[in-house]
Amino acid sequence: MTEVLDTPNLAASQRASLRADFLALHGFASLTPLALPADASARRYFRLAEAGLLLMDSPPASEPLGPYLRVADLLCRLGLSAPQVLAADERTGLALIEDFGQDTYTRLLAAGHPELPLYQLAVDCLAQLHQAPASLSAALPAYNAARLAEEYGLFIDWYVPLLIGAEAAAALRERYLQLFAQACQAVASRREALVLRDFHVDNLMLLAGRMGVAACGLLDFQDALQGAAAYDLLSLLEDARRDLPDSLRQQMLSRYLGQRPELDAAAFNADYQVLAAQRHAKVLGIFVRLAQRDGKKHYLSHLPRTLGLFIRALDAxxxxxLRALLDHHLPAHWRHGLDDKAQVQLRGLSHCMPQEQP
Incomplete structure (x- = not known):
């Protein structure tokens, strides 16, 4: 069994030394890695511009490298574009991977690139992925009831306490979980597709010079599971980061189903609706946790959009x-967002609030 270094306990200087040794071992000692902005995970990336590579630093104790390597290999074998892995060391959690450049969907859309062809490409990529035999992803962990519950539980554990306090949220927790579990009973049993789980504009890239679905570069897929095919499509079309016109969302749903005539469209749409509520509940909890626990408050700007998507999903x-339970126990304003007191608590702005005049 390969020994794993407990990298989170290593000092930053020791981690930097590991990276330097790894680069030297593979002939890149003369290159200066450029740190890229961090995301919500413990992973870090460094650009080796002269070599067209990225150095991935994925701490083994929290972000083991093995799942990334296995899913990347599977995606490439299916004709999709995951970064090629030049070298990897699971013990240290370091890898040299292909650099796809900087044309993420997020940057392209911000620069005015037409959204329709980007979304068409992403949907076509998903359709090809989901047409692969489910047996190919059978070795992946299942997106089962326990994993779904762990995620939608984040809403009651992190977001709801801002509305009614920690004690009241804890008292409501069991009934909330029971009702959500009942709604997710069917999707929890699905083992029909490889679910990438973070299929959205930040993790998709347009790759010049590649044809067909290979032009869609895939990132951040190491947490992939085997589950319901609807999950990644709703992740794309109901994105916490940007508004998508309903007309485009419906058009892309039709495009996907048109490429998969073997599916029961009504059952797929029912899965989509339930998983939308599940994902948005998860994301609301994650964004609050990132702000409160990790100090990453920039994610709070996405709360209103995500709440709106969650409210819409509850209409299924x-x-x-579940909607009746929340409406009964949460304040009347909960559908409109956090009140001023909760906003101050969450953002840690009390020190800069204006003083009341006597």
């Missing part, structure tokens, strides 16, 4: 009991 027939 399977979610009616």
């Amino acid at each position: 027939p399977a979610l009616q009991p």
Whole structure:
């Protein structure tokens, strides 16, 4: 069994030394790695511009490298574009991977690139991925009831306490989990596709010189599971980071289903609705946790959009009991966002609030 270094306990200087040794071992000692902006995870990336590579630093104790390597290999074998891995060391959690450049969907859309062809490409990529035999992803962990519950539980554990306090949220937790579990019963049993889980504009790239679905570069897929095919499509079309017109969302749903005539469209749409509520509940909790626990407050700007998507998802027939529970126990304003007191608590702005005049 390969020994794993407990890298989170290593000093930053020791981690930097590991990276330097790894680069030297593979002939890149003369290159200066440029640190890229960090995301919500513990992973870090460094650009080796002269070599067209990225150095991935994925701490083994929290972000083991093995899942990334296995899913990347699977995606490439399916004709999709995951970064090629030049070298990897699972013990240290370091890898040299292909650099796809800087044309993420997020940057392209911000620069005015037409959104329709980008979304068409992403949907076509998903359709090809999901047409692969489910047996190819059978070795991946299942997106089962326990994993779904761990995620939608983040809403009651992190977001709801801002509305009614920690004690009241804890008292509501069991019934909330029961009703969500009932709604997710069908999707929890699905083992029909490889689910990338973070299929959205930040993790998609347009790759010049590649044809067909290979032009869609895939990032951040190491947490992939085997589950319901609807999950990644809703992740793309109901993005916490940007508004998407309903007309485009419906057009892309039709495009996907048009490429998969073997599916029961009604069942797929029912899965989509339930998983939308599940994902948005998760994301609301994650964004609050990132702000409160990790000090990453920039994610709070996405809360209003995500809440709106969650509210809409609760209109699905399977979610009616859960919606009734929340409407009964949460303040009347909960559908409109956090009140001023919660906003101050969450953002840590009390020190700069204006003083009341006597």
